[in-house]
Amino acid sequence: RSSDLPPRRVEKLLVFGCELTADHKEYHLEVPDDNHVHNLYLSMVTLDASAKDEPNIVEVDGQGFDHKTTVTLANLDLSSQPSVSLGHLEVLLPATLRLKSGSGPLDIGGHYIMRTEKEQRKRNCLAVKQFQKSPPKKAKRRQSYEDDDEEDDDDEEKKAKRRRSYDDE
Secondary structure, eight states: OGGGSOOOOOEEEEEEEEEEOSSOOEEEEOOOSSSEEEEEEEEEEEEOTTSOSSOEEEEEEEEOSSSEEEEEEEEEBTTTBOEEEEEEEEEOSSEEEEEEESOOOEEEEEEEEEEEHHHHHHHHHHHHHHHHHSOOOOOOOOOOHHHHHHHHHHHHHHHHHHHHHHHHO
């Protein structure tokens, strides 16, 4: 009976990390043909303590929504900015991480998620439903110029009353 079987895992979360150096300037990520959806989320780029004090520029070549694109991820320098947080930057595969300039070594870290296509469709539908359920933010009503003029008139009347009271003294 199927109820006696353990539940099938539909998602795998793996820690991702790679090192780029003067000798190994590129790290290629391909999409395996295994009926899973593969998502890479980058979170950190860090220079190693042994790096030279020089600019190290890291970029990613990846797939945009409808075209290939190259994006600079970080411009690191040991003395001023040795690391940068990328949040959870999603990179669509296939992609190539590249040390464009500098000699490193630097480490790139994040996580890699594998899902079945069915689970990915379900997650996409939930995300769309959540987006549709979120109430739109009400825009604050901008005060009209007429309201401003009325306030200016009130201020002028108050000033005139004060002047009269000083004159009476």
